[in-house]
Amino acid sequence: MRVSEKEVRKLFNSDEAWDVCVWYVAERYHLxxxxxxxxxxxxxxxxxxxDSNLFLSFARLAAHGQPSEKRILSWVHEHGLLRRxxxxxxxxxxxxxxxxxVNQKSITVEDxxxxxxxxxxxxxxxxxxxxxxxxxxxxxxxxEEVDYQGQDGNRRLRHITYLDDEPLLFxxxxxxxxxxxxxxxxxxxxxxYIVEQQISDVHLDFVMDTRRPDPLSNFMYSTYRPRxxxxxxxxxxxxxxxxxxxxxxxxxxxxxxxxxxPFPQTRKDKVVCCRACQKAKERKKNS
Numbered sequence: 129m130r131v132s133e134k135e136v137r138k139l140f141n142s143d144e145a146w147d148v149c150v151w152y153v154a155e156r157y158h159l160x161x162x163x164x165x166x167x168x169x170x171x172x173x174x175x176x177x178x179d180s181n182l183f184l185s186f187a188r189l190a191a192h193g194q195p196s197e198k199r200i201l202s203w204v205h206e207h208g209l210l211r212r213x214x215x216x217x218x219x220x221x222x223x224x225x226x227x228x229x230v231n232q233k234s235i236t237v238e239d240x241x242x243x244x245x246x247x248x249x250x251x252x253x254x255x256x257x258x259x260x261x262x263x264x265x266x267x268x269x270x271x272e273e274v275d276y277q278g279q280d281g282n283r284r285l286r287h288i289t290y291l292d293d294e295p296l297l298f299x300x301x302x303x304x305x306x307x308x309x310x311x312x313x314x315x316x317x318x319x320x321y322i323v324e325q326q327i328s329d330v331h332l333d334f335v336m337d338t339r340r341p342d343p344l345s346n347f348m349y350s351t352y353r354p355r356x357x358x359x360x361x362x363x364x365x366x367x368x369x370x371x372x373x374x375x376x377x378x379x380x381x382x383x384x385x386x387x388x389x390p391f392p393q394t395r396k397d398k399v400v401c402c403r404a405c406q407k408a409k410e411r412k413k414n415s
Contacts, residue, residue: 139373145177147335148369149360152219153208154230159197162237164204166230171219176207176366183371187247200240209235210243210364243364246322247371249292253319254375257312259383265311268292271301291318323375326368333359385409 140148155168176182189195189203209232214221221231256264274286287301296318302310335357360366384391384401386408391401400406 139370140177142178144357146175147355147357147359149176149363149366150174151176151208151363151366152230152232153206154232157201157204157209159201159237163234164201164209164237164240165234166209166232168230169220169228171230174208176360176363177370179207182207183247183367183374184251186244186367187251190241190244190248194241195244197237200237200244204240208232208363210240211235211362215361246326247367250319250322250371253292253315255383255388257315257319260308260312262308262311265315266306269306269311269314271303289314291315291322294318294322296321319375323368323372327360327365327372329361329365330358330369331361332356386412 151174152171153174154166154171156166158165158167185203186207189199211233213231213233217231219231220228253268255261256268268291270290271287272290274288275283276286277283287303289296289299289301291314296314298321299314299317302314306314333356335355358369360369384405385399386405387401391398400409
């Protein structure tokens with residue numbers, strides 16, 4: 129399921145990867161009573177979008193059910209926690225005792241698992257949409273009758289479409305079976321809606337373009353032309369932004385013949401998504 133380095137370079141060049149998100153990985157992470165905390169005052173600087181496997185490795189944690197605490201901690205030690213403790217500050221914050229610490233918000237193991245499950249569901253939904261697996265899409269959609277109170281105080285019934293466990297309040301609820309076209313349309317709109325919710329904190333910002341001279345260094349002769357770039361405020365928005373870029377890319381996608389996961393088809397003869405699946409394909413051939 130690994131995306132090739134060539135594919136990542138096409139989606140984000142080095143300048144973009146550096147501009148969109150800067151993140152810090154703490155020296156250590158501790159699991160205390162079901163919650164993960166950062167520790168240490170010398171965090172490592174990383175640029176998440178330089179890692180082609182960021183979103184896929186996160187989603188893959190939930191590929192076989194509930195990820196273990198050991199696997200979660202291993203991922204966190206490599207990439208960091210998902211959100212900031214204080215969005216008004218950058219690298220460090222002070223705790224209740226006035227001690228400086230890495231600006232990352234602790235998270236419970238259960239909440240981390242929920243995040244990985246959401247990512248994995250989005251990834252497999254993308255797979256079903258690309259394959260036009262109408263039966264699978266219909267199974268992921270359901271319509272429920274909801275009883276609610278109107279503004280006039282009277283009770284009313286409303287039908288709501290759910291995609292997995294996500295209510296699609298914008299979608300016109302259908303009673304009965306979905307046709308192939310209806311299932312594909314609802315699932316596509318639903319996937320886009322889910323991803324949009326996860327990247328809602330991404331914003332545009334002016335950045336210094338290192339490829340151009342600083343206009344203030346020779347203000348009489350230079351033209352003011354700053355570069356506009358998306359900015360992800362944390363690791364959570366960065367990994368979903370990477371997924372958004374992948375599903376919007378124009379490269380055709382194939383599904384791995386070993387694990388079934390989607391990957392960009394950069395070569396016609398490529399049929400597996402990563403080295404692990406390539407080895408599994410070779411073992412299967414030699415057996």
